[in-house]
Amino acid sequence: MNNGKRRMLTGNKAAAWGARRAGIEYVPAFPITPQTEIVETLAQWFADGSLKGRFTNMDSEHSMFMAAGAAAATGVRVFTASSSQGILYGLESLYTVTGWRVPFVMVNVSRALATPITLEPDHNDVMSTRDCGLVQLHAETCQEVLDFVLMGYKIAEHSQVSLPVLVNMDGFVLSFSREPVLIPDEKEARQFLPSFEPAQPVFNATAPLARASAVFGGGTYMYFRIQQDLAARHAETVFNETAKEFGERFGRFYEPVERFQTDDADLVFVMSNSFATKGKAAVQKLRRQGIKAGLLKISLFRPFPAEAVASALMGREKVAVIDQNLSPGVGGITYPEIVTALYGRPGAPKKILSVIGGLGGKDIRENEFMTVVDKLNDPEEKGPVYLYDEKDWAQFQALAKIARAEKGGP
């Protein structure tokens, strides 16, 4: 156990190492900031012979996800990665290949969506894939990125799942930040994840297959869709089995949700991805001030671990769901999912507040967690709360003034 090596790796490099240790054979690729370093690293490894198989430069993400699915349906272990506009551009293909029920792993390096165009992170890109049938693991650290990629293959290839797995990390915050990461020993990785043995039939001339045929009459369509739902739901059990095996082998244990000092907490922040680290620091600070705070981190976002969420939050008085995404006209996208998980349960929190913050690379500052606490304690506050304060407003006014001046305005 743990006879790997520890290195300083960016999230992107950690993703590439995860793929390498998974023994991937095929990467259809397309660049996009902040993901590009992943496919560049893999391209280098295919070119210098460290990886065997094919690296194919595709013409778009729509093409890339299609090639990924088709190759998985033909019996090879596939990895790919994207971000932001690439996810949107490829969305039709993502829905298509999840319906094919083929296993592969993709990494999304979260970046906010246009318009306005930016390179910096938030979660609207990954949320756009929320309903397309991917299993989703959201990483807080570079180590989690690597580990989730390895675990991802085991989950994706499980005979009762057979779905692509998306591993999410935040652009910049993880993708370009070096953290100490343990790269598992190759043999150990191979024991955990043996070579790809497709559970579903793959394309072979001696055993022809018609796949993804058209259906008529809603009944047939619904049958296949329910199958997809059952498979996705079952992925939670498979996640737990996989995490157990992974923990026993590598000493790092994962759960669908991480409870950080929630057990005796009065108020809990619900967060995901890298900003959970900031949330944990805020919790510790609040605790030092005598405020019993806690944090619930969602690691397995699809299937949604409703039971685990509910059991962590039941008995807590106040909950703030901090969404780094926005559905205009609704608010935070995960907020309703948390509320639904708690609905009708005895001991459900009295207050569940929707908080929107950290959009498009905006930081969530330490004092803003204090703001959240104040809002939780303010009986008048119904939400959603935007973590956007006077300072942010003043900053924008300064820019707006320049913009107006350019037009000859005041």
Next chain:
Amino acid sequence: MTLHSGEHKKIHDLHPEEAIAPGSALCAGCGGLEGIRLALKELGENVLIANAAGCFTLLSVFPFTPFKGSWLYTTMAAPVPAAQGVRDALDIRREAGRLAEEDDFQVMVVAGDGSSADMGLAPTSAAIHRHLDFLYFCYDNEAYGNTGFQLSGASPYGSATQTAPATAGHPAGAELGKKDLFEIWKAQNPPYIATVSPREPIDLSNKFARARGMKGARLFLCLSPCPTGWGFDPKETHTIAKLAVDTGIFPLKEYIDGQVVHTRVPKKRVPVENYLERQKRFRHLFEPTRQDEVIARIQQGVDSYWAHYE
């Protein structure tokens, strides 16, 4: 089924075996269906079809498939990338010793003209550029057929479609010309391109036989008379297809070794009118008032095409 090698000379030379079973949701008299039937006779069973959204998607409706080979429905824009993924995976497996000789197969994209000329074009261009080893069968019914016959990039000037109707202000109907996919593909110099017609089975079969043994992107444009969209009686399919060739509107040719060769040259071209007047989509050129200008422009287009080769 065993495949012939060598030139076919007569209809009797064509393979008696069928790689596609009769009985599908396609319309009676579908010219494209006849085209793919003949193509598959030549290619045999070891073919995976990567299909784009269109009429031919209805060939395989769960739980049936008319094909002896494999089938993968994709999307309107991405049948070619699917072919890329399948081909790459087969090559990876072969190199890793995980593909038995008899398990290998050809990958053929089957897509309509709309997919081919419009949203599927960039991925196709990319695949030709990557030297992807695949076949491409475009059945060209000159419109978005499956959605009810709307204008595509391949709809010819003067035809009426649901989204380019003929009106007093727009007497031609479609005012844009047909994209020349043959020339567009040719600009990238793939190893083989051919136009084929279901009415010329020997020509078609010989072209598929030639392409079968080659590697790389091998692309086929099959003019596909469409009784439903073009507006003619299903029993006329062959007459229409023949007239398309005899008028010179649809030149039968191939591009091989960097050369374009016409494989059937109409000796004396029949006036285009004879082709147009039999189809409802061109009816507005004849009634209520004759659109001489439009007809003349169509004829001129044909004449100037052939002038290059005469």
